[in-house]
Amino acid sequence: MTLNSRKLVYLFFTTLVIGAAAGTITGVLLDTETYFSGGFLNFLFGTLWMFGICAAISLVAQMGFFAYLTFHRLALGLFKSVRLWNWVQAVLVVFVFFDLIYLRYIAFASEDETLWGYMVMPVLLLVFSLIVAYQKQKETNKETFLSALFFMYVITTIEWIPALTVNAVNESKWLWIYLAPLLTANTWQLLTLHRLTREPNKK
Template sequence: MKTRNLVHFLGMTFLIGGIAGLLISFFIHAELYMEHLNPFNFMELVGLIIFDAGLGFTFSVLSMTGFFAYLFIHRYGISLFRSFWPTVQILLIAFVLFDLVYFPYQSTKGEVSLFYYIAIAFGLLVYSWIIAKIKAKETNNKAFIPALFFMVVITTVEWVPGLQAEGTDYVWLMIVPLLACNTYQLLKLHRITEANAASSENKGTKMKPKKA
């Protein structure tokens, strides 16, 4: 990947995280925004916007770290497990989805309904399934399982601090920027690499001497 494309890729991921974090905060912190709007308090309102957008930017950096870690894990998994790597990924997906329900529910000691965590895990799986299908359609069928693994497993690992926080505010303030950034990175990477490959081929064709 060219340096210019890499900078644009990272910059867009960073920007998407900030925007997603700010948008979800309008719902999570609706009461705070209303307090600063009526009566209107410019400085407090700006401070709240900067804080919520800053959280999104922070989570976008976490997403980028997780994405590049995933690229390494995927290559390492292929070299280690070879043809069994897809099966290993499916098992890890199932294990993570189970943990996503069991451990948060146990930590609340029954204060939060079990169906709440089941709904979260199911929602993550459905969204990840849709994105993985898009990835497979745009590339090849073999990309489906790795894409699903990234969207479920890596996103959940990145999401752990939000799941451990008290209350549900940070659960949503964190997952929305993470999903937005991870979706962008997953669906954008192959487009950049394909564009770079096409550009290299065109340059190579132009450099070939014409036959007499």
Template sequence: MTIRNWFKFFVIAMLIGGGVTAVASLFIRWNFFQPYLVAGEFGEFIAAFTWMILLGFTMSVIAQAGFFAYLTLHQIGVGVFKTLTLWNWVQLLLIIIVLVDLVIFRFAPDAKSVGDWLFYIGLLVFLVGAAIATAIKKVNMTGKKHVLISAIFFMIVITSLEWIIALMGRQDNINMYVALLLFPLVAVNAYQLLMLPKYNEKSEQDRKKLEERRKARKQTAQQS
């Protein structure tokens, strides 16, 4: 990927992270914003809203780091297990392990009531549903069925690792952040997974155009 296209990729991912977090915070943390509006403290409201955007930017950077780490892991996995089929079975096993880990070791210790379980299971259903939907879209875009497991693996396992920052928290309002931080991670990771090939293709086209311009300038210089 060229520097220019990487910068576009990076900025759009940042905007998605910031925008999704800001919008989600208005619903998830409305009790935090409402007193400022009721009191007419619009400056405080804007400051709090801006902080949510910055939080989204931070989660976007984490998601991008996780994505490029996964690209390396994927290449290593294929190299170690020799075939993509075997690597897909390993990824499938890891998906199951991570989902079990989320339920037993992350959700269960903090789930004190039926409402808590519904909250956590709802987030898990959202994560898995978004992963499957993104993976299906990826298959449709590429026409390659073997990418289904890899896409689901990235969207569930890598997102869960990035999400662990919130899941390991123990503050009184941690559940709000557990929910809030999941949405930008899922959104940014889905964007990265689906759009990276287009940026790579655009970069290849840009390189070809640059090479053609260089050849044209060289020919012009030779003729003159």
């Protein structure tokens, strides 16, 4: 398995563009009045501004991905067992899922908000993460499922923290705008890395 400089540059720029584009499209769709009500220049500069912000978020996703790869190797050495490390990752996924729903509800909910309003995004994120983890397992092997799920759910949530200080119900626009490039970039990186490092004679 090798990742030469050409492949690394390819992964970097494709992740940057794909993540930024996904965030920009999300931002425009969530606030069409702002982008389309002021003429072409307003749309152009507004879109470029959003693309720049989402590109920066995409860079965060890339740093998180390579940090996780390093952390994953260290954890395997620490626990001396893939099975034990997988159990730890599974527990952390459950903890983060609980944290995203209940603890955020306790911290930010007003009197007229219910717990249900804080469940939508964590549940959708979990479902998406399960789908990506399944695809990773399908393209590689069954041992990668929990690691992929951990990366997509826990690491994405950590990268998402700057936006999570916003009220999830009343001010959700920036939550989605921040999450879109993170999810897209992380999905692309996770499903592309093994293809780039695969030996040429293997399918």
